[in-house]
Structure formats: structure tokens, C-alpha cells
Amino acid sequence: MVNEGVGGKRAGRWWTLTTAVVFGLLALGVLSSASTAAAAPLASPLQWSPPAAFDFGDHTNPGQPMAVSCPSNSLCVAADNLGNIFTSTNPGAAAPKWKARNVDVDGFIERVACASASLCVAGDSRGDLITSTNPTGGPSAWKLVHIDGREAVGTLACPSTSLCVAADDEGTIFTSTNPTGGASAWHPAQVGGSGAFYFAVSCPSTTFCAAFDYYGTVATSTNPAGGAAAWTVSSMPAVAQGILSASCPATSLCVATDGNGDVVTSTNPGAKKPTWMVKNVDPDGWMQVSCPSRSLCVAVDSVGNALTSTHPTGAGPWSINDIAGSDFLNGVSCASTSLCVALDSFGGALGSTNPTGGATAWTQTAYYTQPIYGSGIPAGVSCPSVALCVAVDGYGTAVTSTNPAGGASTWTQAGIDTVEPGFTINSLLDSVSCTTTGLCVVGDAFGNVLTSTNPAGGASTWASTPAALSTEINGVSCASDELCVAVGRFSRGFVSTDPTDNPPTWTQAINGNLRTNFSGVSCPDASFCAAVDNAGDVVTSTDPGNTDTPAWTVTSVDSGNSLTAISCPSDSFCVAPDNNGNVLTSTDPAGDATAWTASNVDGTNELTAVSCPSTGLCVATDDHGNVLVSTNPTGGSASWATTNVDGGNILSGVSCPTTGMCVAVDLNGNELVASPAS
16 A cells, blocks of 8 residues: 555645744554544544654745735735735734635736625736635635736725725726626726726725726726726826825725825815825835725835825825835735734735834734745655655755654755746645655646655656646655556646656546646555545546546535545545545445545644545644544544644645554644654
8 A cells, every 4th residue: 555645735835934843752542443432532543743844945935925905903815926815813913823825826916805804806917816705714715717818907996795896907997796706797897998007996885986097097986886987087196106006995085106105185086077186205105005094094115114194185294114124015904093914025914003103013924934835835745654754845845754753853855846947936846655665756836747766865866757747736646656646737637657767658637627626636556546626526547547548437525615635545445634624434435426424523624634544544634733533534523533733833744654653744844743652
């Protein structure tokens, strides 16, 4: 039996940087399945070591935060240029916590707008919108639709859950009264001509919106969803460097900023000929602004200043405070007069519960505290034996140990996929599978496959087959040195019967659904493979090596949820966790949907990985630092024991080569080792 470990779960996209921790190995007793009692809390049969930092990576290429929206004091949502969404439910705390997930793998997210905790919409540089009714959920809680040709959706506003307004750089304004209803729910209107370059939209209510063109015109509407005829276009005063942002806290006030340090205000923006006042307040220019009320506006600029005014409607003074040194501040959102959050260009969030209180009233935190894309976070681990573990990370690094229970010092790093041609960032390694003979196969985010028969031998022992597959690889499993299966985006699956050749041949065997993505695959032997996707499907084959007439069967087993990984110790037993705390088990995984049984074992937490070295032991991990262990995986909810081993960190992979040892990795670059009692 070959253990594939993480099954290629894409959790490795969610966070960014690593810190050193002291390693220690503990041992405790094994609980037999006979001692399980449904009425009492179940003890875990494995004891886990404290986290030990083993993967530090090179963090010279973090993403750049581009936008932030705070619909309330208890929620802020930010986005960056690598398709990542960051959320915090305590943005005003002294040490706020930010969680991250990648929701737009190919996108540059330019704007985000949240009507409330039940609706957020983000727009990217390719004309896509990414929506969520549960923005603090995992990646599967965000849905991407394409609405706008090849133009960027550069600005957004959602005054309620039943109205969102977006605009692009070709004069098109899109509106939707059902923002999560898919592409057909968004309706375009050409407003101001194709030369209008809309940089900002602000809607204080569903009955008033203003869209600001970079070149100094503004389009307003009291019926934003009424089509092009419902919008009125007027000119603003000449501005030197173009309009960059705007905020309208009420129908009687709009405040815009330009690239020359000017604030441009109007108390009648909806009039046919509105009156605008221009005031230069910032010699450094390049401001972004957010006004939570008529009595407070907060702007941030390109040299780390926060500018505030309690009288933005007229020529009143603006106070300037240096809150971020010389850092470029490129976004700000004020949920209320008692909470503002600003973004810097280096992964920092600055928050204040008293934005007019001066520089000391702002607290800076880094939400890039663990690497996301192009950075060193473990995305998966595979341990074919107690004498070999291989983890891969988001910075093209393979981290190996021939003594994984020996502590952090026993792990060696090798950059095996450092630069992807045409990209300035390093390749994101998504999945790894190693056989007992020493063959390891790794897949990355660009369809490259890397192989080694001596994975602990350093970078020179790895061979790359560039663009071997036509999609990002989210999971790989090698039943032997003569059969490997890789799965990825758009539910495509690929098979190689010569993975040790240089180069190997990979053949597409599964031509999947463009609306779904595979998240993991497990091949216990050459006669059976099973893959899972984010639509709750299990896809199986009893002849996976057949590339002439491939036959794979799709079975929907977990409607409404996303299956995140799968582990099959044999062709008659598989375990697949999902993103809603459920574990699905089957003793006939090639059968129909009735052959699968779901048990809720972890509330609503997202289970991220699973490894079953036998039918008598399965270990799963989640996004809250918990491991869940069962010595009777088909025994239902009561047969799983939950232990928190890693605080609130996201565990991204687990691999158990035997029932006596398991290795897990988290998104801080740490390893955790579990062993039974001595």
C-alpha cells in the first residue's frame, strides 16, 4: 500500500510567512476501537509533538494588498494581486487575526465590496467577479463568474445584499439585484462613452450611486439598476492627476481624491449640475479615501500618512499623521467612525478605533504572516515509510527528511521548481506522492511535473517536465513506479505509466467539468484509483492505467459540499473529508452513491487532509489546528477523536506511513509528529 498523504488539498494557498518554533516529540497511549463510547468524549490514539519549523522559504515576493472593505466593526475583507482574500473578524483588536484563502488563482483582485457579513463581491483584472455569502469561509465559499470580456472590473459598491454596482475602464457599469446569481444576473450599461475610465463607485444606499471617471466626470443615478438612461453624467472641476478614489457617505455628500493630493467634494452630487469644491490637502498626493459619515473622512497616501477631517463638506482642515513610515498605503475602509483599516504594500494592515487620534491610535499588523503564493508554506506531505517524508511548499521547495521523527534539524530543503518561465514568482508546488521504492512525483500550479528517485539527494536529483499537464495540479498519487495519476483544475485527470522516465509521458484520461476542480486522488494499487472534487463527486476507475480507452465513473456523494481530499488504503475502503466537518467513508468506493456514508466529526470546520495507513486507522486535519483520529473510521461520528495540536493554525497536510507514526504540516512551515505509546 502506498500512502499519498495530503491528496493535493489546495489549502496551501491561504497564508504566507514562517517562524521558528522549538521541536519536541511526545508519546502517549493508543486507544483501541473497542473502548469507543458514543456518550463520552473520545481520546485520541495518537499524541502529537509541538509544532517545529522546518520550512522557511524565501519570502521576497509576497502579494500586494489592493483593496479592503469593512462592512462592520467585526468584519474586514481585503484582497491582493495574487487572487487572495483575507478576512478578519476582530480588525479593531490590538493584535487582530487575519485568515487567507486563494479564490482567484489566475487573477489580480483590484476591488472588494461587502454589503454585510452575508455578501462580499470582489472584481479582478480579467473581467471576473468573485462572490461569497460566507466571506470568512474557505475557498469553496467564493464563486467566480466572468462578466466583462477582457476588461478589468476596477471598482465595486454593494449598498445592500440586493444591489451591487461594478464598473470597468471602458465606460461600462454593471448592476445586479442578485449579486450571487451568476454572470446572467449582472447587467451592463454603457454610461459616459467607451472612453470613460471608472476608478471609483460609491453607493450610500440602493437609491443613489455615483461612478467617478479618472478623467474628471461623474455619473450618478437614483435607480442604478435602471439601465443607461437612469444615469446622468456631469463634469467635475479640472484635476491635475486624475480621480483615484471616492466615498459618498450620504446622498448629500461625495468626497473624491486625485493623484495630486486634492480632495474634491460636493454636497449635491446628484444634481444635474452639481457643485464641486477642490482643496489641496496632501503635498504627497495619491490618496485613497473612506467616509463612514458626513462628519468623518479618512484618507491614506503613498508615503504612509493618514489624513482625517471631521468637516469634509467644506474647506475645513485635514489632519495629517504618519502611521506607516514611508510605506505606500493603497487602501482604506472605515466601517464606522470607531473603526478604520488601511493597507500597505508589504502585506500589512493598520487599524484604528480612533482614526482622528493621531499616529499612536493606529496599530500595524502583518496579515502576510505565513506565505501564500510564491512563498514557503507546506502544501502537502507524503511519507511512504518511517524513513522518508517529503513535503512541498509554495515557493518551489521540496523539504525532505530520512528521520522525520528526529526534529526540525533532520529536514533538508531543496529548490526544485524555483522559477516558472514567463513569471517573476516561484512556482507553487501543490501536491506530492512518494512510493516505498523512493520515487516521488510533485505537481505545481502551472502544470509542471517534477520527479525524483532520490528525493533526499538535493535539487540535482529532481527532473522537471515543463507544462506536462494542461492545468494546475491539485493532487497526485503513485500506486507504483509504473502508475501515477495526477488531477487538477477543471476536473482534468492525467495518467503516467512511465513516471520514472526522463521525460515521462502523461496522458489525459479524464476530461472533466470546467465548473469543478479536483482536490485529491488516491491510488492504492494498479487496479483502483479514486479522485474527489469540489462539487462533492467521487470519480473512480478500476483500470486507471488504461489510457487507450479510459473509463472513469463519476458519483455524486456529498451534494452542497466540497470534498477536500481522499485516502484509500485498499480498493475496498476509502475515506474522504469535506469542507463542512464531514467524513465520508465507503467499503465499496467504486459503487453508487448509497455506498458512501457521511458522518459529521468536526462541526462546520473545513477538513483539509486525510491519511489512512490501514482500514483500522485514519487521521484527518482541519483548518483550526485539530487532528481527528479514528481506529474505526466507518463507525460514525462517535468513533472520531479530536485533539488540538497546533493552536488555531491551518494544518495543510498529513501522511501516516504506518499505524505507528504520522507527520502533519501546517501553513506556518511547521511539522508535527505523532507516535503511539511506548
